[in-house]
Amino acid sequence: xxxxxxxxxxxxxxxxxxxxxxxxxxxxxxxxxxxxxxxxxxxxxxxxxxxxxxxxxxxxxxxxxxxxxxxxxxxxxxxxxxxxxxxxxxxxxxxxxxxxxx
Numbered sequence: 562x563x564x565x566x567x568x569x570x571x572x573x574x575x576x577x578x579x580x581x582x583x584x585x586x587x588x589x590x591x592x593x594x595x596x597x598x599x600x601x602x603x604x605x606x607x608x609x610x611x612x613x614x615x616x617x618x619x620x621x622x623x624x625x626x627x628x629x630x631x632x633x634x635x636x637x638x639x640x641x642x643x644x645x646x647x648x649x650x651x652x653x654x655x656x657x658x659x660x661x662x663x
Contacts, residue, residue, distance in 0.1 A: 610650060618643050 621639035630636065 610646075614642075614646050617646075 617639060621636070621643050624633075624636045624639060
């Protein structure tokens, strides 16, 4: 309980401090929610990538292991796809990270 000549002033300071702390708590909760959303989107995109390109990678590995020549057109296309798709994904992730950072 506040007693004395400065009780009103101290009460106002305490109330304004409480408002600032509650506003900061709201901001922190929003930031946590944003990070969780970004993490969920990243995990979902990785899973979609693996589900879409997983069979292609498996096919390319199967072609190379089964003894087909690396010079075959189908083998070359699958290898190019296995090299370019992760490179494009990495470039997109880096671009998003740099854009978010600045």
